[in-house]
Amino acid sequence: MSKIVILGAGISGHVAASHLRRKLSKEHEVVVVSPNSNYQWIPSNIWVGIGRMKSKEILFPLAPLYRKKNIGFLQAKAISFHPEGDAVEAKPYVLSEYVIGEKKGVQEKVTYDYLINATGPKLNFEATDGLIPGSNKTYSVCTYGHADHAWHGLNGLIQEMKKGKKAKILIGTGHAKATCQGAAFEYILNVEQELRKHKVRDMAEITWISNEYQLGDFGMDGMLLSYNSMTMKSSEMVEMIFEDRDIKWILGAGVEKIEDGLAHYENLDGEHKTESYDFAMLIPAFSGHGFKAFDKGNQDITDKLFKGFMIVDADYTSKPYEEWSVQDWPETYQNPSYKNIFAPGIAFAPPHAISKPRKSKNGTDISPAPPRTGMPSGITAKLVADNIIDSIKKGKESLEHKGSMGNMGAACIASAGYGLTQGSGVSITTYPIVPDYHKYPKSQGRKLGKTFGEIGLAGHWLKLALHYAFIYKAKMKPFWWLIPE
Amino acid sequence: MTERISKYQRFKMMNPIIQFFKFIYLSIKIMIVVAGGHGGTREVK
Numbered sequence A: 001m002s003k004i005v006i007l008g009a010g011i012s013g014h015v016a017a018s019h020l021r022r023k024l025s026k027e028h029e030v031v032v033v034s035p036n037s038n039y040q041w042i043p044s045n046i047w048v049g050i051g052r053m054k055s056k057e058i059l060f061p062l063a064p065l066y067r068k069k070n071i072g073f074l075q076a077k078a079i080s081f082h083p084e085g086d087a088v089e090a091k092p093y094v095l096s097e098y099v100i101g102e103k104k105g106v107q108e109k110v111t112y113d114y115l116i117n118a119t120g121p122k123l124n125f126e127a128t129d130g131l132i133p134g135s136n137k138t139y140s141v142c143t144y145g146h147a148d149h150a151w152h153g154l155n156g157l158i159q160e161m162k163k164g165k166k167a168k169i170l171i172g173t174g175h176a177k178a179t180c181q182g183a184a185f186e187y188i189l190n191v192e193q194e195l196r197k198h199k200v201r202d203m204a205e206i207t208w209i210s211n212e213y214q215l216g217d218f219g220m221d222g223m224l225l226s227y228n229s230m231t232m233k234s235s236e237m238v239e240m241i242f243e244d245r246d247i248k249w250i251l252g253a254g255v256e257k258i259e260d261g262l263a264h265y266e267n268l269d270g271e272h273k274t275e276s277y278d279f280a281m282l283i284p285a286f287s288g289h290g291f292k293a294f295d296k297g298n299q300d301i302t303d304k305l306f307k308g309f310m311i312v313d314a315d316y317t318s319k320p321y322e323e324w325s326v327q328d329w330p331e332t333y334q335n336p337s338y339k340n341i342f343a344p345g346i347a348f349a350p351p352h353a354i355s356k357p358r359k360s361k362n363g364t365d366i367s368p369a370p371p372r373t374g375m376p377s378g379i380t381a382k383l384v385a386d387n388i389i390d391s392i393k394k395g396k397e398s399l400e401h402k403g404s405m406g407n408m409g410a411a412c413i414a415s416a417g418y419g420l421t422q423g424s425g426v427s428i429t430t431y432p433i434v435p436d437y438h439k440y441p442k443s444q445g446r447k448l449g450k451t452f453g454e455i456g457l458a459g460h461w462l463k464l465a466l467h468y469a470f471i472y473k474a475k476m477k478p479f480w481w482l483i484p485e
Numbered sequence B: 001m002t003e004r005i006s007k008y009q010r011f012k013m014m015n016p017i018i019q020f021f022k023f024i025y026l027s028i029k030i031m032i033v034v035a036g037g038h039g040g041t042r043e044v045k
Ligand SMILES: Cc1cc2nc3c(=O)[nH]c(=O)nc-3n(C[C@H](O)[C@H](O)[C@H](O)COP(=O)(O)OP(=O)(O)OC[C@H]3O[C@@H](n4cnc5c(N)ncnc54)[C@H](O)[C@@H]3O)c2cc1C
Pocket: A007, A008, A009, A010, A011, A012, A013, A033, A034, A035, A036, A042, A043, A044, A045, A046, A076, A077, A078, A079, A118, A119, A120, A121, A141, A142, A143, A180, A183, A289, A344, A345, A346, A347, A372, A373, A374, A375, A377, A411, A412, A413, A414
């Protein structure tokens, strides 16, 4: 009998738990440890943030589902890792602390045979002075609670605009090394469309602020894509959309400080500037959770497990951008020191960025960190689950399932406005996610045809269809496993 | 405001009938890219 413990019940943790439970017999134990009582379909937060969806439409409680499916669930947060056990506990364990109920504050050693760390990112608002969701007129859409709050703030401003107030809206990244530009891109287009629907568009100046060097970089070094019968740069595509929607932009901006209605930033020329606003949605830096790890003798071995995020089978040798290769990226998400620990989704430490790193004239790093979107998070979680299942069934380590982001496609269906007949979406696929300049030297590291863009109503329908399909899948309804990650 | 997307392009982007076929086409195309498999990048030593 094996016990598999999964930390986190986001996209990757939940995907791993569902597949493990489906494919492993009942004698094996699957336990999820996560502080949030709900599963949330994060991509639809964008629509919560414009008041078009209620947060209850994008979440459901985990405990009843896990009870029904025979998946153990501890509503607790992982505190420290003990991959060799300790003087009294022979088995490896994760020290976890309950966050709710009678046991709130109680710490427990959760032992395991296999551990999947799917704790995603820490939303590191503290990294930017004054960036606190809901204060200083700044908001976030990174959780459903934040998105609810953002809609409250935006709606208040819309009502003021209806009374004649001219307003400035600022949307983008709130830190020089932030990632997840795609989510901010969706939000800015949705906000712009909502203002038109409320007939206050002419009262607002909307500005995109980002640490990207060029529009459409998305933390993926931009891309060359097929658009209709043309080959277009993603920067040209986003520029076309922004100009058409009258959205201004500030690029190469490392937001360093927020004050009430003021965003202070440094640009690549080393200038320190300030942008004023009445409403801002700024994505914070993502960081690791700061977990500590200890060996059997209680010595600190954090650097064997973590490099900010969790260390996996990537090549972490520091090298210049020109020498980066797809081979640097992990394939199995296994920790090299403790082979029964894995980290799919955002929880693994990437070998380096994907976008070309840039510094300001003052030496400040201003460029996007690498994104790990929902699709690769799901795919990497499933392959980790499959390798654990094979290892258990074969009685020896099996790592046949591999999935490097340098050999994996992803779709980004960015909502550009909500509405069954008036909605719009920008559908972009990339293959591979991490550009392979050796394989595709003439098309910026990606395969044209499989890397394409489309704009229109169909994109909105697609995003809505994915919302319903993925919530159906997450609820583990009949034949859920036929829906790909 | 610069009209970067022409009226005809916008009509095509927002016409529900054209977009219905686009929806089918995009669903299949995305499925091919995403469900088309994934793997490693390193040579087996
Ligand atoms: C607004 C927004 C929109 C997005 N839109 C898209 C999109 O359209 N398409 C797309 O592909 N991707 C999108 N993404 C990205 C996508 O949401 C992420 O890639 C995905 O959620 C990553 O999954 P994950 O499981 O690695 O992390 P998460 O989903 O963040 O899950 C982490 C889990 O770990 C838990 N956890 C945290 N700390 C602990 C702890 N100490 N112990 C135990 N558990 C812990 C959390 O509660 C959570 O359950 C979007 C992201 C945002 C913020």
